[in-house]
Amino acid sequence: MKNTALTLASLWLALAHAPQALxxxxxxxxxxxxxxxxxxxxxxxDCEACWGDATTPAPSAHASAVVLDWIVPGKxxxxxxxxxxxxxxxxxxxxxxxxxxxxxxDVYVNPVDGAERAQLRVAHGVAFNDYLGTGxxxxxxxxxxxxxxxxxxxxxxxxxxxxxxxxxxxxGTVVPRYIVRNQFDGSxxxxxxxxxxxxxPWAWMETRSMRIPDGAQAERLHLVGWVQDASGRIVAAAQxxxx
Numbered sequence: 001m002k003n004t005a006l007t008l009a010s011l012w013l014a015l016a017h018a019p020q021a022l023x024x025x026x027x028x029x030x031x032x033x034x035x036x037x038x039x040x041x042x043x044x045x046d047c048e049a050c051w052g053d054a055t056t057p058a059p060s061a062h063a064s065a066v067v068l069d070w071i072v073p074g075k076x077x078x079x080x081x082x083x084x085x086x087x088x089x090x091x092x093x094x095x096x097x098x099x100x101x102x103x104x105x106d107v108y109v110n111p112v113d114g115a116e117r118a119q120l121r122v123a124h125g126v127a128f129n130d131y132l133g134t135g136x137x138x139x140x141x142x143x144x145x146x147x148x149x150x151x152x153x154x155x156x157x158x159x160x161x162x163x164x165x166x167x168x169x170x171x172g173t174v175v176p177r178y179i180v181r182n183q184f185d186g187s188x189x190x191x192x193x194x195x196x197x198x199x200x201p202w203a204w205m206e207t208r209s210m211r212i213p214d215g216a217q218a219e220r221l222h223l224v225g226w227v228q229d230a231s232g233r234i235v236a237a238a239q240x241x242x243x
Contacts, residue, residue: 027222028123029238033064035112038226038237041067042094042106046074048081050105054174057107065109066224066239067178068163070094072101084215089183112226112234117141120236122160122225127218130211136160136225137205138188138236156235160184161224162210163239164217181221182210188227 039059043050050056059065070090074080094101097108119139124132136158161184166177188204212218226237 026124026126027240027242029121029223029225029240030123032239032241035064035066035226035237035239036114037063037065037112038110038224038234039065039067040070040093040108040110042070042072042090042099042102042108043082044074044102044104045071045080045082045086046076047104051082051177052172052174053105056105056175058175059109066226066237067176068161068224069177069179071179085179087180087183089180093183110234112237116235118227118236120225120227120238122223122238122240124210124221124223124240127212127221131209132162132212132218132221133207134160134162134184134210134223135205135207136223137203138227139203141235155230156188156204156227157229158186158188158204158206158227159225160206160208160210162212163222163224164220165222166220178224179216181213181216184208184210 037059041057059067070093071082071086072090072094073086073088074083077083080086091101094106099106099108118141121137122135124134126132138156138158140156161180162182164179164181166173166179168174168176184206186206212221222242223240224237225239226234228234
């Protein structure tokens with residue numbers, strides 16, 4: 001346990017003091033297409049048939065969209081058919097979207113603002129003792145308005161999700177699944193900006209150890225992240241790949 005803590009602490013220290021250290025992570029969003037939407041499917045843990053439904057909604061095959069499957073805790077609790085993959089994070093996410101827990105499957109599609117030139121990067125290292133070292137870095141669009149308020153100027157919310165990819169034809173699903181396994185979120189304001197060199201844009205960055213839940217397969221995990229403004233508009237999104 002002591003070795004685990006030391007290893008994670010070393011990783012956080014490197015990431016916190018050198019943003020370029022994210023480039024050395026094993027998996028990142030570098031070189032991946034900019035997502036045009038976040039496509040979220042919310043599945044009741046009570047609905048076993050929903051998991052294997054061949055008509056499950058999905059984005060166009062030609063669209064670069066982030067796809068997420070949230071397994072929502074059901075009325076049957078731990079006795080629900082899909083309870084092993086259910087996450088309590090699904091409930092506040094539904095609340096934030098103004099939606100109620102579904103009895104079957106509910107879908108919400110949130111576009112990523114294509115006019116924004118904000119840059120988002122997510123990255124993670126290899127699994128170690130049931131944890132992943134993860135990071136998210138955000139550089140706002142240089143054209144973003146610089147208005148200030150008396151509250152939280154230029155406030156943005158960020159979401160970083162640990163997602164497990166389930167291939168079609170395995171584990172009872174006939175469509176690819178992207179199960180949300182863990183979530184880290186927060187807010188950024190001007191006060192949270194990282195130091196910058198002369199001529200460099202301001203940036204925000206967070207690092208965090210994320211636990212791999214029981215039952216998840218580490219080799220199938222990746223990160224999904226996005227940043228939204230105070231109105232809920234997504235200004236940047238990204239997902240990692242392991243090369």
